């Protein structure tokens with residue numbers, strides 16, 4: 001998926017200025033940056049939920065293939081030549097290719113977890129007949145992958161924030177798209193489920209070739225899960241590259257307006273340490289000594 005020269009605004013005031021973003025099949029791209037830098041707006045434009053003032057979103061010709069079929073993608077030059085303009089697809093065609101786990105969603109009342117997950121199958125159902133032969137198995141798999149199968153028959157309005165987050169993710173997975181966009185998916189999740197979600201993201205990319213774009217505030221999580229990091233600052237792409245290339249002290253310190261030290265251990269794990277006025281400096285020193 002390629003977002004080209006995207007200019008995005010609210011009420012005529014631009015908040016993203018000519019951004020380019022390439023999400024590669026089988027790779028995880030993390031969008032990071034300060035509050036208000038335009039991450040969610042950019043992600044929403046890729047999901048066709050925010051109409052660009054200028055620019056366009058191109059999908060690989062085979063990005064219509066589903067996770068279960070195994071999708072393959074192309075380089076930006078191929079997308080420019082052969083890509084499908086996202087705006088040219090009807091809603092159902094687009095929803096079979098791209099899904100977004102949004103930051104906040106209204107919780108529907110009076111339905112069960114399984115029913116909410118089944119909503120994800122909507123674009124795959126026939127218009128007149130309920131034909132979706134693989135649907136039940138895909139819904140079950142989505143619930144198992146996200147750890148919600150045990151409470152499949154519970155009403156969604158009785159779930160905790162973290163449980164609900166996983167149910168929405170299951171619904172996205174049930175959509176079985178080749179592009180998965182996630183906006184701050186670890187919010188509300190406890191430590192175990194944060195780690196499991198990051199593992200799941202990697203698994204979807206590595207084993208199923210899914211194209212993944214994920215907004216993350218936690219830079220250490222971005223370093224752990226992403227192949228590429230896009231750093232946004234004031235609506236512009238400030239840096240793009242591998243975590244080692246982008247998550248460097250001077251770039252982060254300048255983008256976030258606070259000193260950020262970066263420690264890389266001998267296994268290549270990156271830990272970012274924003275330096276506050278009190279005890280965070282000692283934490284960095286401990287990390288460096290260890």
Ligand SMILES: Nc1ncnc2c1ncn2[C@@H]1O[C@H](COP(=O)(O)OP(=O)(O)OP(=O)(O)O)[C@@H](O)[C@H]1O
Nearest residue numbers: 010011015033034035036037038039040041042232
């Ligand atoms: N519905 C809206 N109406 C008007 N302005 C908005 C709206 N949503 C976002 N903005 C503005 O657009 C800019 C980018 O917001 P966006 O939510 O994309 O940033 P973000 O990087 O995702 O921020 P955060 O990290 O706080 O979630 C901000 O200046 C914000 O105030």
